[in-house]
Amino acid sequence: MSNRTAGYRALTTHRLFWPIVVLVVLLAANTVYRPGFLSVQMRDGHLYGSLIDILRLSAPLILVALGMTLVIATGGIDLSVGSLCAISGAIACLHISEQPDQNSVGGVLTALALGLGVALVLGAWNGVLVAVIGIQPIIATLILMVAGRGLAQLITEGQILTINSDPYKAIGVGHLLTLPLAIFIALAAALVVAAFTRRTALGLIIESVGGNAQASRLAGIRSARITFLVYVISAACAAVAGFMMTANVSSADGNAAGLWVELDAILAVVIGGTSLAGGRFSLGGTILGALLIQTLTTTVYAMNISPQTSLLFKAVVVIAVCLIQAPGFRARFARRRPSAAAPAPVTEQPKEQVPA
Amino acid sequence: MTGSHPVLTMTGISKSFPGVRALDNVDFRLFPGEVHALMGENGAGKSTLIKVLTGVYGTDQGTVTLADEQVSFTGPMQATAAGVSTVFQEVNLCTNLSVAENIFIGREPRRLGAVRWGEMRRQARALLARLDLDIDVNAQLGSYSLAVQQMVAIARAIDIKARVLVLDEPTSSLDAGEVAQLFRVMRQLRDDGIAILFVTHFLDQVYEIADRITVLRNGQLVGEYLTGELPQLGLVEKMIGKELRVLERLDEQPRRAATDRATGTPLLDVHELGRRSAVAPFSLTIHEGEVVGLAGLLGSGRTEVARLLFGADRADHGDVRVQGSPASLRTPVAAIGHGIGFCSENRRAEGIIAELSVRENIILAMQAARGWLRPIPRRRQDELVERYVRALSIRPADPELPVGNLSGGNQQKVLLARWLITEPRLLILDEPTRGIDIGAKTEIQRLVAQLSDGGMAVLFVSAELEEVLRLSHKIAVLRDREMVAQLTNDQDVDADRIMQSIAAGAGHEGVPS
Numbered sequence A: 001m002s003n004r005t006a007g008y009r010a011l012t013t014h015r016l017f018w019p020i021v022v023l024v025v026l027l028a029a030n031t032v033y034r035p036g037f038l039s040v041q042m043r044d045g046h047l048y049g050s051l052i053d054i055l056r057l058s059a060p061l062i063l064v065a066l067g068m069t070l071v072i073a074t075g076g077i078d079l080s081v082g083s084l085c086a087i088s089g090a091i092a093c094l095h096i097s098e099q100p101d102q103n104s105v106g107g108v109l110t111a112l113a114l115g116l117g118v119a120l121v122l123g124a125w126n127g128v129l130v131a132v133i134g135i136q137p138i139i140a141t142l143i144l145m146v147a148g149r150g151l152a153q154l155i156t157e158g159q160i161l162t163i164n165s166d167p168y169k170a171i172g173v174g175h176l177l178t179l180p181l182a183i184f185i186a187l188a189a190a191l192v193v194a195a196f197t198r199r200t201a202l203g204l205i206i207e208s209v210g211g212n213a214q215a216s217r218l219a220g221i222r223s224a225r226i227t228f229l230v231y232v233i234s235a236a237c238a239a240v241a242g243f244m245m246t247a248n249v250s251s252a253d254g255n256a257a258g259l260w261v262e263l264d265a266i267l268a269v270v271i272g273g274t275s276l277a278g279g280r281f282s283l284g285g286t287i288l289g290a291l292l293i294q295t296l297t298t299t300v301y302a303m304n305i306s307p308q309t310s311l312l313f314k315a316v317v318v319i320a321v322c323l324i325q326a327p328g329f330r331a332r333f334a335r336r337r338p339s340a341a342a343p344a345p346v347t348e349q350p351k352e353q354v355p356a
Numbered sequence B: 001m002t003g004s005h006p007v008l009t010m011t012g013i014s015k016s017f018p019g020v021r022a023l024d025n026v027d028f029r030l031f032p033g034e035v036h037a038l039m040g041e042n043g044a045g046k047s048t049l050i051k052v053l054t055g056v057y058g059t060d061q062g063t064v065t066l067a068d069e070q071v072s073f074t075g076p077m078q079a080t081a082a083g084v085s086t087v088f089q090e091v092n093l094c095t096n097l098s099v100a101e102n103i104f105i106g107r108e109p110r111r112l113g114a115v116r117w118g119e120m121r122r123q124a125r126a127l128l129a130r131l132d133l134d135i136d137v138n139a140q141l142g143s144y145s146l147a148v149q150q151m152v153a154i155a156r157a158i159d160i161k162a163r164v165l166v167l168d169e170p171t172s173s174l175d176a177g178e179v180a181q182l183f184r185v186m187r188q189l190r191d192d193g194i195a196i197l198f199v200t201h202f203l204d205q206v207y208e209i210a211d212r213i214t215v216l217r218n219g220q221l222v223g224e225y226l227t228g229e230l231p232q233l234g235l236v237e238k239m240i241g242k243e244l245r246v247l248e249r250l251d252e253q254p255r256r257a258a259t260d261r262a263t264g265t266p267l268l269d270v271h272e273l274g275r276r277s278a279v280a281p282f283s284l285t286i287h288e289g290e291v292v293g294l295a296g297l298l299g300s301g302r303t304e305v306a307r308l309l310f311g312a313d314r315a316d317h318g319d320v321r322v323q324g325s326p327a328s329l330r331t332p333v334a335a336i337g338h339g340i341g342f343c344s345e346n347r348r349a350e351g352i353i354a355e356l357s358v359r360e361n362i363i364l365a366m367q368a369a370r371g372w373l374r375p376i377p378r379r380r381q382d383e384l385v386e387r388y389v390r391a392l393s394i395r396p397a398d399p400e401l402p403v404g405n406l407s408g409g410n411q412q413k414v415l416l417a418r419w420l421i422t423e424p425r426l427l428i429l430d431e432p433t434r435g436i437d438i439g440a441k442t443e444i445q446r447l448v449a450q451l452s453d454g455g456m457a458v459l460f461v462s463a464e465l466e467e468v469l470r471l472s473h474k475i476a477v478l479r480d481r482e483m484v485a486q487l488t489n490d491q492d493v494d495a496d497r498i499m500q501s502i503a504a505g506a507g508h509e510g511v512p513s
């Protein structure tokens, strides 16, 4: 019996136990509300259904959150990802709109390269501010968060830039092997980031810098380089997410693209079990966190919760997840329970009272 | 003192962590007006017992009775309020606050709700004077050495009106002088009827101050003894659970003869190296296979010298030659590039990365030197880690445990392993035996001797003069952040002679000592 209890214990104290429970509860609630929720149909060789939608819509968030995970693991934060989405999307759309043939694959690829290139430069800017100049990450990236919106507007000249390019559109709504292409892109990005961090020693070194920067320095880690690198990676992820967002609607809106995605990404990372203080990170957890956030958003729409209360609803669920995960909150519960049950014979071995 | 009623009784305490039974049905009691030493090897459960007492951890089982009332504290704050004042093994003060603020944090002297800063500083000065410590109470705590920080933590604890004072390895980084002063204060408190729980790995200190000894082994109670009735050897046997001639080995180990290792081109040759407000310019040579000890009192600049040689702090004066050619040691990376390793005395802030595993902590320096693109193959990691976990008897011997879950002494061994696997040419050890039990301490000393025989140069910093004398070929003496003498460690050199040269350094400056 003690074995089973131990197994149960190990399960409930697993980092991702509660996020998974909440996700399942959300899906169940949706199913109750709308019985067809879980069904997936094949139409024109593509799979359709709410679950597929959730996966597709969460792809940009997953991308942004992957980069954010690495930044947060070093003890930093990147507020500029939303603006970076807007900028890279705007640049790509601008370039495509200037093409004589918007459907040329070559033109789209150059557009993507341009957008990505600019994002990398801006990521390097963030990296320099944080790693070389030593500005607090939240302030350093706040600069680009604010200025970046302006930059995106400049690129689109304050207009919503609409394009008509099938190859570009495919990034957002295309299909591959019956599934939305966006899912594969997000999956590929996750695999690349995972290989990049876990197949090399980068992950260990990031965790070390985030866990104890001073000790890492004395162990001979060039932490400035690592810090610089994670902001560049984060920007690259944001750029791809930006392409996806603009491809979804075939237009670039400097104001709306990627708005507040940084906050959703931070939430996804935290729900996934990576501490804002830095240190250990979990890419799998982050993906789960992003799926949870997207499911929540979808639920809010599906249940016709009024826009006024929808944000509140989201906030309540997020707070609940964070609370059950918080060690302090858990400890309080854990301690209260056994002490209530203390008089009961808890152990196998009878304890003999040794008068001291 | 005996015959009276215990002020604190812990009965049948059990505490498990995942995979480890840290405490198993342990009883402990503490009488008013006694100093009670809690003894045991690294990982025996001493700190855990203290944390259970102060409510840092809840218990799985067992009761704590304070002054006839069953208590179950939710944390150190509550314990303090109930009269149990504690200095934890890992000093946890706020290094970014001033010394005075640290002493009074949470109980600042107030008038009408406003903090009385002048009064606070005055009281802080008075308190530190009681410990014979003369430092600027307005300065940031972080600007002082670990030893001073430890003294500040003690000052904070003894100021609180307590019935029970708990000191978990308070003397681990203190010099003889500070220890003597601390003991004077402890005796005073004891005579006032305060019960003191004292943890240390220094047997001499136990026999100097403790009235009673409780021994733990592997989380179990071995027994409670009166100090007078338990000879040192008996105590060691009780702690390690078998007969081992550790003590003899410590004493018998021959003084390392001043062999002529100091020949040829020195491995490291620093000339007039210094840093303003840290240490005055000094010159020093270290040869291959040579152990150079640094001796000096608290605040004399030992750690500062070590940090300059590793580039942990940047020198603003002087030049350096490594094997005859000019070199720069401006950053740790540069120093590591020249084959230098450095084990900091402050393992919590500058050493371990608590949430990473033992394995990851051990390979960290080696991995950093290779660069992140060339990960050490997992099989090789496991090999190396296993070898050193065994060689240094790191316990529990599970390389995948987060290092923060290990006991203090075992964390220290992990740090040592981190540098040993990089096979440095010069290893700078700042208090490497801090908080390490006597068995492991001899092991580490033997290892240092062995490594230097194998050609590794070692710079050995320790507050324990005996240890420095036993291991070093050459001893550099520091006083007031100045290197005042360098002695070849031969027959004529002993602790007295070193103390003399410290004093002579004073005369040299024309300061009455």
Ligand SMILES: Nc1ncnc2c1ncn2[C@@H]1O[C@H](COP(=O)(O)OP(=O)(O)OP(=O)(O)O)[C@@H](O)[C@H]1O
Pocket (backbone or CB within 6 Å): B017, B018, B020, B021, B022, B040, B041, B042, B043, B044, B045, B046, B047, B048, B049, B089, B395, B396, B404, B405, B406, B407, B408, B409, B410, B435, B437
């Ligand atoms: N937070 C924790 N999580 C898991 N295991 C722990 C934790 N704290 C302590 N332990 C384990 O409990 C045992 C007892 O540790 P403890 O710190 O009490 O030893 P100690 O007697 O104080 O040793 P030292 O002399 O090295 O300080 C060790 O095996 C240690 O690894």
Ligand SMILES: [Mg+2]
Pocket (backbone or CB within 6 Å): B046, B047, B048, B089, B168, B407, B408, B409
């Ligand atoms: Mg301890």
